[in-house]
Structure formats: C-alpha cells, structure tokens
Amino acid sequence: MKIFNYEPLITKEQLKSASGKKKKGARAENWTYTLKRIFDFIAEQKSRLFLVLFLVMISSVLALVGPFIIGRLLDRFVAEGVFSTLDYWLYGLVFVYFLYGAASYFQNYLMVGVAQQTVFRIRTSLYTHFFKLPLRFFDKRKHGELMSRATNDMETISSTLNSAFIQVFSSILTLTGTIGVMLFLSPALTLITLIIVPIMFYGMRWITKRTSLLFKHQQAAIGELNGLIEESITGQHVVKAFSQESEMLRQFEEKNKRLRAVGFWSLTYSGFIPKLMNTLNGLSFAIVAFVGGLFAYYGHISIGTIVIFTEYARQFTRPLNDLANQFNTVLSALAGAERVFLILDEKEDNIAGEHVSLSGDVKFDNVSFQYEAGAKTPTLSNVSFHIEAGQSVALIGQTGAGKTTIMQLLTGLYEKTGGTILFDNVPIESISKASLREQMAFVLQDPFLFEMSIKENIRYGRLDATDEDVMEAAKKANAHTFIEKLPDQYDTVLSSDGSQISQGQKQLLSIARAFVADPKILLLDEATSSIDTITELHIQAALEKLMENRTSFIIAHRLNTIRKVDFVIVLNEGKIIEQGPRQKLLEQQGVFGQMLNV
Structure with a gap:
C-alpha cells in the first residue's frame, strides 16, 4: 500500500509554482x-x-x-x-x-x-x-x-x-x-x-x-x-x-x-x-x-x-x-x-438615475448587443422600433433570434453595447433601475418561486398588497381554485423548487404575481408555455384584461396567444426582418403571414 499516493492528483507544475520563485513583491x-x-x-x-x-x-x-x-x-x-x-x-x-x-x-x-x-x-x-x-x-x-x-x-x-x-x-x-x-x-x-x-x-x-x-x-x-x-x-x-x-x-x-x-x-x-x-x-x-x-x-x-x-x-x-x-x-x-x-471589488451595476413616472412609451433606436465581447455575431444588431403607451407587441422568431434579449435590455438587466433605448423619450441611463423595474411586471418562461407561503409569493409583486389584493389577483390568474384545494390554502409553504405543485400551477402563481404588481409595462416571456390548452384559454382571457391600457411585450411560439396584439416584430438572427401593426402584416402576407398559414 502506497502511503504518499496523492502527488499525481496535483500537477508537478502546481507544486513547483507553490515552492518556486514568484515575482518580487507580488505576494x-x-x-x-x-x-x-x-x-x-x-x-x-x-x-x-x-x-x-x-x-x-x-x-x-x-x-x-x-x-x-x-x-x-x-x-x-x-x-x-x-x-x-x-x-x-x-x-x-x-x-x-x-x-x-x-x-x-x-x-x-x-x-x-x-x-x-x-x-x-x-x-x-x-x-x-x-x-x-x-x-x-x-x-x-x-x-x-x-x-x-x-x-x-x-x-x-x-x-x-x-x-x-x-x-x-x-x-x-x-x-x-x-x-x-x-x-x-x-x-x-x-x-x-x-x-x-x-x-x-x-x-x-x-x-x-x-x-x-x-x-x-x-x-x-x-x-x-x-x-x-x-x-x-x-x-x-x-x-x-x-x-x-x-x-x-x-x-x-x-x-x-x-x-x-x-x-x-x-x-x-x-x-x-x-x-x-x-x-x-x-x-x-x-x-x-x-x-x-x-x-x-x-x-x-x-x-x-x-x-x-x-x-x-x-x-x-x-x-x-x-x-x-x-x-x-x-x-x-x-x-x-x-x-x-x-x-x-467587482464593478457594480449602473443603478444611477432619477425616478421617472412612465406612461409606457418605448423606443429602440439602432440598438445592438452582444453577451460576449468580441463575438463574431452580435445577439442584436441595429434594432429599431417604437411602441406607443398602451400598445401590445408580439416578439416572434426562432430560438436565438433575440426576443428574450430585448426583454432583458428593457429591464436594464443587461446594458446595450450600441444605440439608444428611450422610455417616454428619456434615455434608459437617466432612469434609476429601481424606478424602471417597479413599474414593470414579469412572467417568465421558467417561473421562480421562493421558499415561502403562496400568499407571500404572490405578494412579492407588490409588498404592500393586502390579503384581499392577493386573493383577487389569484382569481384573475385562475390560480384561486387549485390554491383552495391545498391543505393550508394561501398559507401553504412551498419548497425551494416548488415540487408540491405542477409546472403549470407555478406559472399561474407567477401570473398572479404580475396581476398584483399592477404595472405600467408588462413583459410576458412564453407565459403560457407550461399550461394546458384548456387552462390557456382562461389565462389568455385574463392576460388580455391585464394588458388593457398597459404597454405589453409578449414572446410566444404559440401564435394563437398573440391573436389580439396591436404590433408585431419578427426577428431573425438578431435583426428585425418585419414589423408593423398585426392586421397590416397579415394583409401583406409576408413572413408573419406565412407563419400563421403554416
């Protein structure tokens, strides 16, 4: 039996560097x-x-x-x-x-x-x-x-x-x-x-x-x-x-x-x-x-x-x-x-700026972005569009087209590498991140729930919401029925991965959280992707009511979920290949029209 059998598990170069000379003064x-x-x-x-x-x-x-x-x-x-x-x-x-x-x-x-x-x-x-x-x-x-x-x-x-x-x-x-x-x-x-x-x-x-x-x-x-x-x-x-x-x-x-x-x-x-x-x-x-x-x-x-x-x-x-x-x-x-x-010592996110009360008007002017510096192909390239306050817009495109990236740039989670993003004609850099995000609500493709009660998970959208507000939001999201069937109802404490409820039910709670936030701008990233067809119909009706008089950005692969949007943006490889009012694009029978006919 070898006693000193550990040396092969750490390289000789590392041992040599541990015992050899180092640059003077560095250590x-x-x-x-x-x-x-x-x-x-x-x-x-x-x-x-x-x-x-x-x-x-x-x-x-x-x-x-x-x-x-x-x-x-x-x-x-x-x-x-x-x-x-x-x-x-x-x-x-x-x-x-x-x-x-x-x-x-x-x-x-x-x-x-x-x-x-x-x-x-x-x-x-x-x-x-x-x-x-x-x-x-x-x-x-x-x-x-x-x-x-x-x-x-x-x-x-x-x-x-x-x-x-x-x-x-x-x-x-x-x-x-x-x-x-x-x-x-x-x-x-x-x-x-x-x-x-x-x-x-x-x-x-x-x-x-x-x-x-x-x-x-x-x-x-x-x-x-x-x-x-x-x-x-x-x-x-x-x-x-x-x-x-x-x-x-x-x-x-x-x-x-x-x-x-x-x-x-x-x-x-x-x-x-x-x-x-x-x-x-x-x-x-x-x-x-x-x-x-x-x-x-x-x-x-x-x-x-x-x-x-x-x-x-x-x-x-x-x-x-x-x-x-x-x-x-x-x-x-x-x-x-x-x-x-x-x-x-890592550089902090730029959160400076003033509190601005938004109406929901959003404009992208030649916006570019890449996740990795020096990437051969940028994630977004010279993207421009203008969404007026209260309009709903669908972002359509294949996986990797840049739909989710636009959402992340809207929220300031990532900073653009080129161009200008304006909210009510105010550059995003001039608006504090807290001010921007507190006027937004998110329903993501993969909902994240905290290890707390269902009530507190819904209230996370607005911490001063009352129990009545929470229950009303759950009803609008069609989550109230399944919550009432749980042993502790709204006081049911979820595990860290939310394994007590289904993926679709997690999404319903995420939608209820957006309802209770009462945002100016709504971001839906495949919000109904984990929900069955029957439930989707109820959720879609609730979402349409939620989107009234709010600027809404919707990512959806199921085209029937965007049948009533005002504006459509079609993306491919980080570029906009088609955009305009939904009805106008249908009449032109371009890329969007062909998608619907497939």
Whole structure:
C-alpha cells in the first residue's frame, strides 16, 4: 500500500509554482491589500480593539513577571535561607497569575465580539453587493462557488480573527519582552538561545513558500466542489431523467480527489512547522540548561537565574511556535479573504438615475448587443422600433433570434453595447433601475418561486398588497381554485423548487404575481408555455384584461396567444426582418403571414 499516493492528483507544475520563485513583491502586495481591507472593516470598533490590545499588553507583561518572581524566590529563600517574607512573595505570585488569567479571559471575550461584528459587516457587504452586480457576473460563475465564498471563506476569516489576532500580537509582545529580560539577566545565554533563530527562519521560509499557494488552491478546490454539489442538487430531475448519476459521480470524484490532494499537501507542509518548532524548542532548552549549569558551577550566575532563563528560553520559543502555527491559519484566512474581496471589488451595476413616472412609451433606436465581447455575431444588431403607451407587441422568431434579449435590455438587466433605448423619450441611463423595474411586471418562461407561503409569493409583486389584493389577483390568474384545494390554502409553504405543485400551477402563481404588481409595462416571456390548452384559454382571457391600457411585450411560439396584439416584430438572427401593426402584416402576407398559414 502506497502511503504518499496523492502527488499525481496535483500537477508537478502546481507544486513547483507553490515552492518556486514568484515575482518580487507580488505576494506581499496582495497580503498588504487584503489585510488593509480587513482592518477597514474593523475600524468602526477601534475603542474595543484598543482595549483588547491593552489587555494583551497587560497579560504579556504579567507572563514575564511570574517566572522572574519564581527565580528571585529561589535565590532569596533557598540559596540565602531567608524565609521571613516568603508568604508575601507567594501571595504576590498568586495575585500576578490571577490578574494574568483575568486579562486573558476578558481579552478573548472582547476579541470574539470584535471578530464576529467584523465578519458580520463583511458578510453583509458581500450579500448586499450580490444584488448590485450585473447579471453578466453571475452568468460566468457557478452559484455553488459563490456560496462557498459567502460561507466557507467567511468562516475561515471568522475563526482566524477570533484566535490568530490576539495570538500574533501577544506572541510579538512576549517575544520582545522575553529577549529584553534575557539580555538583562545574561547576554551570553541570550546569544546562545538566539542560535536557533536562523534555523527557524530558513525552515519557515522553506515551508511557507509551499503552503501559501497551496492554501489558495485548497480554497478554490472547495469552491469548485461546492459548485458541483449545488448544481447536482438543483438539477436532480435532469440528472435522473437522463440517467447521468454515474457521470455526476465521476465529476464529483475527480473534484473531491483534487481537494483531497491539495488539502493533503497543504496540511502536510504546514504540519512541518510545529514539528520543527518543537524540535528547536527542545534543543534550545537543552543547550541553555547545559551552558547555564556550567555558568552556575563556576559562579557566573545564580541557580535562580538559571531557572528564570530556562523558563524564558521555553517562553522564547513558545511565541515563535505560536507565530509559526498561526501563520498557516493566517495564510488560509488571507486566501479566503482575497476571494471575498475580489467579489466586493467587482464593478457594480449602473443603478444611477432619477425616478421617472412612465406612461409606457418605448423606443429602440439602432440598438445592438452582444453577451460576449468580441463575438463574431452580435445577439442584436441595429434594432429599431417604437411602441406607443398602451400598445401590445408580439416578439416572434426562432430560438436565438433575440426576443428574450430585448426583454432583458428593457429591464436594464443587461446594458446595450450600441444605440439608444428611450422610455417616454428619456434615455434608459437617466432612469434609476429601481424606478424602471417597479413599474414593470414579469412572467417568465421558467417561473421562480421562493421558499415561502403562496400568499407571500404572490405578494412579492407588490409588498404592500393586502390579503384581499392577493386573493383577487389569484382569481384573475385562475390560480384561486387549485390554491383552495391545498391543505393550508394561501398559507401553504412551498419548497425551494416548488415540487408540491405542477409546472403549470407555478406559472399561474407567477401570473398572479404580475396581476398584483399592477404595472405600467408588462413583459410576458412564453407565459403560457407550461399550461394546458384548456387552462390557456382562461389565462389568455385574463392576460388580455391585464394588458388593457398597459404597454405589453409578449414572446410566444404559440401564435394563437398573440391573436389580439396591436404590433408585431419578427426577428431573425438578431435583426428585425418585419414589423408593423398585426392586421397590416397579415394583409401583406409576408413572413408573419406565412407563419400563421403554416
């Protein structure tokens, strides 16, 4: 059985890049930037943080006082044989360690509050930022990977702030104070103790060269695995329908092995640090004890000084050990924080503009758009049309013609790459996204329902809608009948995928949500595609009533659903090949007329 069988699962190039030379200053600049961002979030708790640092200083000083008192006790009461004031010294020693324990407790208590509040602010900023990002950002990233940044990476930051911050600062103070007292007691023994520092430095350098990038690989591997798991769970119906369980398991095994390999090497290399520190700690203690014993034998120092020095020699390597151990934790946290801040640094969607009360007049003037920069064929090319307020318009064309893209540009979910979009002769850039969207209602081809009651799902179209408004909207959408048959009726809580009801019923709830929104502009993207023919007739009548005196854009492959629209736009490969009033196009017997005759 091979013990070290993980190396093939991480490429030699990656291991080489983890241990090889990097561009000068690149890593330090990233760390400095990430640390600065973290401290920016801590800044609002400066007073509490200063109190923590003050308590750390107190506990560090008290940690140095205790061994010094013990050494002086040995010199005075054992070597000199004077016991008259021994009890006072012992009481003082107890008091010192009591204060040390109290300071340590309160510094940890306060730091937990600082850490949790800081992580709370970062997590809130991240979640808020998600809603400000354009859809292009989400199109290019797996949702599970984003969830990993909001959960796993945030938890890594939290645990590091809870423990590492105090530990690092305390270790630095203890190390500085220990060296100072050691120099005061015996410069010769201090120099002997410091012999291990170069060994420690080069050992740490060798290890951290390999761990820093490996921790980044580990966080990325966790994100990839979470992305696959999230995708597998949400797509269970498709996986089972096409019997692709074995393929999903294969992908999972591949990513899981990758995570295991990266985790193995990162923890293996980082595990060298405590082993190295413990070895050097023991070596230092042995050297100090041996040389100190010789100094005492020849009368250069007292027994008490040897006791103090051996304790300080151990205390000298302990903060170094703590710093070494915390360094790995900090590396992991910085890798996670960097991934979080990369999202926070993403450019936000342009939501600026003024609130404009719309009548529903819409104009496209030579509008072009492409999802990917540099694409050979744009999704829309020089599209122009004018829809007057209150008109209904049908967008017709084959799949990929650009119908849904026009809808997305209307709502500002994507920004055009050319041309002008006007609402009531006001450029879309001058209208705030909130103002624009609150005057629109959507019924999409794939309705999305939240894990809340049916009542709240319908009310999502207008949060101030009363229960009576919700019920009236459901009746207009022909959803009231099936809702009344559910065990809890309007209070029935839907699961995240709405599996308790049919696809058609989900669409009915989505239509009811549009009814309750009472919009100026209505967008219907294959709104009746998941509904049976009989139900479609009832829904069509309700939709026709809903579209009265409202500007309505309708995408439909079933041409009978657009038999009463005012205007028709026929698209092909991102271009308008025919447009005009419905009756006029029928009389011309062009592309639209031929479609109806097929």
